[in-house]
Amino acid sequence: MLLFLVFLLIYVSIIIGNGLIIYIITTDLTLDTPMYFFLKSLAFLEIFYTSVTLPKILVNFVAQNKSISFVGCAAQIYFILFLGGTECFLLAAMAYDRYVAICNPLHYKLIMRKELCLGLVTGSMTVNMPVHTGQIYLLFTLPFCGSREIDNFFCDIPPILELACADTFISEVYMVAASALILILPFFLILASYVKIISAILKMPSVEGRKKAFATCSSHLIVVSLFYGSATIVYVSPRSKETLIMSKLISLFYTILIPMFNPIIYSLRNREVKK
Template sequence: MKPHEKPPCENLTKLMDFVLLDFSELPHLERFLFGLLLVIYISILLSNGTIFLITKVDPALHTPMYFFLGNFSFLEMCYVSATLPRMLENLWTQRRTISLVACATQMFCFLVLGGTECLLLAVMSYDRYVAICSPLHYPLLMNPRICGQMVVGCWVTGVPVLVGLTFQIFSLPFCGSNLINHFFCDIPPILKLASGDTFGTEMIVYLVNVLFVTAPFLLILVSYGKIISTILRLSSSTSRAKAFSTCSSHLVVVTLFYGSGIITYLRPKNQDSGGTDKVLSLFYTIVTPLLNPMIYSLRNKDVIMALRKLVYK
């Protein structure tokens, strides 16, 4: 039998639902974890929702950089809502069963929103590249029409590809164990449960990850390489500090999100990687959306001023 081939579904009933194990190995902490995750979820919605609101209502933030930041905050609210509500329901009711259709729907939503985030982070790095490296052309290259087209492109580009990928994954036969050793229906734990030859599907998953994770990440690296090179050539230390402050927050967010995502999806897999995948998934599904508003607001005077205006009103 080939390394990626599993026993075929001979005379076995195909699965119609799965069981998400999530925190089942910590039964005595499930109520505490429910409360903790509920507080985190509410905090993510409130903090990202506040940033989204102030970028819309404060005229001082009607610039391309804050336009992208507002869309990014809205995306984070959608992104975390694809996984956390189900986790909270499982912890509260102790019923961890999820149907095959619901699992496929959750995976598709998670993949589309994750792919959109990768592309939007690349667009935000391009915005900073144009602002710092070509400031005279910035109003022309980043006008409202072009910015809107970029955001729409980020949202819709991955939909047809990820519809096909989700269909391909759930077209595989599932007739063995139905226990998903994860918090949600992610690709690696689902493929572990598939029967038959999964090599072709794994190659498709790898190519999609290269397209929506690695390629945008390389664009970000190129953008920041040119940004850093331009900043170092500035004669004034004050100018260098100001230029770097405009992109340092974005760089921190990119490091958190892409670091955990690339390690999870592109590293070699083994039979004992489930625990590591679960820990890493907490970073790009929960920790990053929670930290992003604090990273952007605490290091950004314009956002702080807009927050003060909103509070005073």
């Protein structure tokens, strides 16, 4: 019951925090900019992302029957991967937005048009669909002939692979390849953007201008570091008993705690949102 109340409080805070970000950006016309469009999209994503796992976790805390159906488990993994992958590309789009704003400010409005922003968000979702459909197909066509007790707080690829009673090599290779596309490619795009951004900031003559530019980017960098660091450990690191235990705890971090921290990071470190 104590865990139920703690996780319920976390879920409510995620809904309220991200809901407030969406409400503020939607109602305040001064925040009608590409940067806040991406931030609003991220807040929507976080609400759906946590809703894939947290309601079921809450039910498991109070219910005698802690089972999940075969189809339900497949759907849960698919939406975790789909929404998590969308977030990776969305964070890359936000880095590109900051790159254009700082490195090419005179052409910012011309480049970051509404059509491009909308295209980046929809493209982030479209790229993920076929990749994760193939991953789910490979995973759930494996035979599960022994224990069906999932050693995790929710359905995820590493604990499901542990239950398979056949060679999982192809599924593991696909998981690493998909992670390289969905995690590592956007990460390098973000890295390339920030190399250019930091280079441009250091060339600014005004100390105040440098501080303002760093403040604009710092919130995004914190979120990227937390999300990518935890997701990489779960999906890319080699599997062993020790890493599975670590993955179990870290999976809670990036699916539940990061969505709770995001509104705090963006609002407390952002003068316009606070205003």
